[in-house]
Amino acid sequence: MKKFVPFVVDVALVVVFCAIGRRSHDESIGAGLLRTFWPFGAGLLLGWVISLAVAAGREGASAAQRFDGRAVWPTGVIVWLSTLVGGMLLRVVSGQGIAFSFVLVAASFLALFVVGWRAAVQVLR
Template sequence: MKRFAPAAVDLLLVIVFCAIGRRSHDEDVLAGLVKTVWPFAVGLLVGWGIAWAVARGRRFDPAALWPSGVVIWGSTLVGGMVLRAVSGQGTAVSFMIVAASVLALFLLGWRAAVRALR
């Protein structure tokens, strides 16, 4: 179970990010949550795959800030935005800035806290 904790934390934080966004725009949080989450969840999954591939030959530490955290954050953001655009969801510049900031805080923040506590 401990092996899957970082992935579960990342997914939970992506869901929280999307729920906060829906709530801040007075949208029904639960009714459209899957529609909002799926592009970022796919980007997250791809990021995990890339981070694992980058670590090939070395010990993969998904809780590491670098390179795992940065790769996972970047893939979640870019993949999420590309999939949102392809699926007809909004990708306004202001949203991209907010998404980059909040996802960095969430996906890199917990990793930085773990590193500081080690």
């Protein structure tokens, strides 16, 4: 069960990122949160799948037992990039659109949220 905690933290922080974004544009948080979240949530899920595959490919079949979802590298970086790139691509495909400034803001906030908490945990350990 403890292996799922980092995934839950990531999901919660991406929801917070989406809520902050909606609020900063004076949009209803409740009504459109799912519409804003799903592209980034799908990218996040893909990042976790890629991270597990990288661990399994690098360390063998027993990697799932030793996999650390709290690691900055490679897990945090993979999850961050996948959330950002996957989220942006899915936004475009679904007609939600993106702007260059939004990509920069999203990259910064998602790095702070997805990689930042992992770095803080490592420093505190």
